[in-house]
Amino acid sequence: MKFSITLDRDEDGVWIVECPSIPGCVSQGETKQEALDNIKDAIASCLQVRAERSF
Template sequence: MRFNVTIDRDEDGVWIVECPSIPGCVSQGETKEKALENIHDAIAACLQVRAERGLPLTIETHQVEVMA
């Protein structure tokens, strides 16, 4: 499966990666590469927990265009 993730840095310079289609699925790393590596494990763990609890594996996400 392929998932879109968001990547950002916090105020301390730590890279934060989140998978918007899996509620609560977040990871981090000291480098962008490490954070992206860590999100793989987080996604697998989140999917396993959601399956065990009988929850939908993912939620629907959409892109919208906003004029700013």
């Protein structure tokens, strides 16, 4: 499954990444690649929590 994300840098140079289709699914990283890796984990965690709550 693929999700769209947004990727921006804050004023301190930290990469902020968000998955708009999953409210509250946000992560960050010191590097762009770290932020992208982190959002993959965040998306998986958000989906797992949603699946557990649906039972």
